[in-house]
Amino acid sequence: MKRFPEYYTIWNIAGHYGLRIFALLVLIFLMLPILVIMPLSFNSEPFFTFTEGMLALDAEAYSLRWYQEVVDDDKWRLAIRNSFVVGIAAALIATVLGTLAAVGLASPWMPYKRFITALLLSPMIVPLIIIAAGMFFFYTRFNLVGTFAGLIIAHAALGVPFVIITVTATLSGFDRSLFVAGLSLGAGPFKVFWDVVIPLIRPGVISGGLFAFVTSFDEVVLVLFLAGPEQRTIPRQMFSGLREQINPTILAVATLLVVLSAALLFTLEALRRRSVRLSGSA
């Protein structure tokens, strides 16, 4: 039994446990939906629900058939490939441009800083449906609708704010005098940037890039408006699956995606710890 200070009344103690129980319930609320779909994806029946066999832990009731279907289906294979191609390309563009910009924005001499920051972060705030409609109207003029180039540009724009935020956060722990020192030793600003700044902010850059990748990887509204059938991505394929034919293939894909996001999460966490260690501050 935990010991409470003497001045605690019974209500204080009840509050103490009440808070714990409530927090626990909220965590369950957060996790349960994600955990529930995993066993369902091994259903041997074409249903979205637990069958009696599954509840009885009957081995017959479980199967890998939906995973097999994902692997066998041309459309899913195409979607998986497209998601990676678009995600990686968009993340590269967003990371390179975003990192440069974040360094510029971190400079105390940066003009119109507040306005430009707000502008560059705005793709995160404007609703996707508005972005999608606008891009559809505008990209049409450049024949970018229904092409990989159009989709990659669109997703890169969405990823930019995340790169700026993460890189700016690492830069805030970065000692500017190093930059100045480099300059005073005669190196040009871009050389200093490459040789001094980049190695120090690398964790921030990588996590920004990962954020940009995930943003693209998870995005479906722009894909709905800008992509043609040859550019279908995983979320697009899931979206039409959910609207039209609900079957556990989607759950199999969903489970794979949860595993992927867990892997990304742990990568990011490792990066964060490394960054904390390097900059020596929390």
Add this chain to the structure above:
Amino acid sequence: MSDTAAGLNPADARNAARDVRRRKLQAFLFVTPLLVFIIFAFVAPIATMLYRSVHNPTVANLVPETLAALDDWSGNAVPDDAVLIQFATDMKRMANDRTSGQLADEINRALPGMSSVVKSTARSLRRVDDAEISANGATLLLEANDRWSDPTTWHALKAAGQVYSSSYYLTSVDLERTADGGIAQRDTQIYVKLYTKTLRMALTITVLTIVLGYPLAFFMAHASDGLANFLMVFVLLPFWTSLLVRTTAWIALLQTNGVVNSSLMALGITDEPIEMLYTQFSTIIAMTHILLPFMVLPLYAVMRGIDSSYMRAAISMGSRPLGAWYKIYLPMSLPGLSAGALLVFIISVGYYITPALVGGTDGQMISNIIAFHMQQSNNWELAAALGSLLLILILLLYWLFDRFVGTDNLKLG
């Protein structure tokens, strides 16, 4: 680096000024590539949408001469023969170019039922030779369909022929322009209601995320480092999990024979499955789940920096815990709370995917009707006007956010 001391001579001052300019330029050069990219990839599209909401040249491009001829029309009777002949000529041309359907679509928007009138008239004029049209075009037109003898039809054509028009904005707030130029309520009252409903749902979701997120963030912020990091995984994993995966999960949970209903029935709480999916309820609960991390993360970041000994001190001096929390802790956690609340509110106002998949009819939000006009009714101008209003709303919120919280306070994970 030169200090701006009192005794700076003019040459130094010039040098210093030049130095500052150079550094400004340097910093700006770093930002330039991205700025150019964002202007092309993002800002220009938004501007195009805003422009599109007032600009629709379709009819003006299709029948420019007819519209010019209509300029002198009195508006009270059928236009004179010259106008009718010009229009008959245009109709014949459009019938052969297969563009009469576009005209039909635009006029039909102002005057339902006109689509088939335009198309059948175009069909009947298609094979008539030019000499016949210049001679008897007016008669042919009036014979093709008697709606051409109704001035209302010509008012509709003239209105549709305006290149710049505020009519889409009027429609987005359920108003319309009357024949005499006044503004009146439309027969169908839909969009204002939908905006109100969207705001109400966004508010509900924000309140729910506060109710659920605040205690959780509080608990985590004042737990030991190890426990906090461990619990953080349970917040971050859903945050990192695909939106569609989470929406799928809610479909599996809430459907008629889903996990929740089967459990309720197995426990004997209910005999019949409860309709939960495809309702406003399912939209709100799924969106609360999806947006909860956006509330918890900024709250946690701020609360982590609050020294809880103030609270303990207050309680030890006899203050009730709730009183102490209200007077001391709440004001200190306010930056995190407002950041989270605005973030959640802004994101949920513009949400599309989750309402589209689990909302049924009840849970549709303004984004869904914009998508409807983009993808199904093909009324792109109205979609643009509805979108522009939504954008203005969001920018207002963003501005508030920037003013009271500051965009540099945004932290991820």
Add this chain to the structure above:
Amino acid sequence: MKMHLTLLATLALTASPLVAQDLTVTSFGGAYGAAQKEHMIDPFVAETGTNILFEDYGGGVAEMKAQVEAGNVQWDVVDVEVIDLERACAEGYLEVIDQSTLPDGDDGTPAAEDFIPEALANECGVGNIVWSIVFAVNTENGPGPQTIAEFFDKDAFPGKRGLRKRPQVNMEWALIADGVAPEDVYETLSTDEGQARAFAKLDTIKDDIVWYDSWSQAPVLLNDGGAQMVQSANGRIYAAIKDDGAPFSIVWDSHVYDLDVWAIMKGTPHKEKAMEFIQFATRTVPLSGMQDVAYGPTRRSAQALLPEDVKQDLPTAHLDEGLKADGIFWADYGESLGEKFNEWLLQ
């Protein structure tokens, strides 16, 4: 890091060597799509070696408009409901098809006589199936309603009703249930009073309606208990009964029938290939394969190939109980009624 990403990109690009598509064919998916794949797509691929990407869509002209206006045509061949064909053709989203190039029936009848007249009525399409919108009942809890009037009688037949979320067909049914003669339905619906009457009738069951978005959801709703009776394309219910032994029954009273056609997107770079596909797909044998999903073939020579018992399940056997969907009415009123319908839903 870039090293790793490049590596990943290369891996992803090389891992699945998918061949570029020669032709994109778009249709409605589900059991219908499966039948088209089996009887039209796969034989065509086998015969010509063409790579086909077989896509699904939900109907309507919006996606065609978007592609044509964007100058980026992605689809080549598309399955269009006649209810949308009028508009798509008039607005220039479809190519004109030279119907004289269609092959003769397998019994030697020239194409112009072999096709039923409605199938070639529009110059932009070649008729593919005669299908119908019916309602179906899950018979586990009794036989359920047998007429549209009973479908709207929630006191006699309690339970959820699944309807597709759009004004089309729902408005027609409401009026018929309210006593309007089928031949007067479209005339009544073009007046404000008629529209109000239809909405008033829909109001009486509004609380019991489950709305869905695509045809494939209809049998699912009926199957998982989401609805006791649903509106559906007849083929989807037929397939569920035949293939899965589902306890459903189709009610033909006041069904609304229509044709689907194959059409070619305007400006496609594969126009010749697309035409070749349509010529192939609308031959006698592929058309007769549509009986798998109880859709009537549009060639007389194909109808002759059907077994007698199957004919009874096709819309063509029930035309006198039904109503022909009026594409011209819906081209005129689709948009304004769509808006009023949305308003009504929000009330």
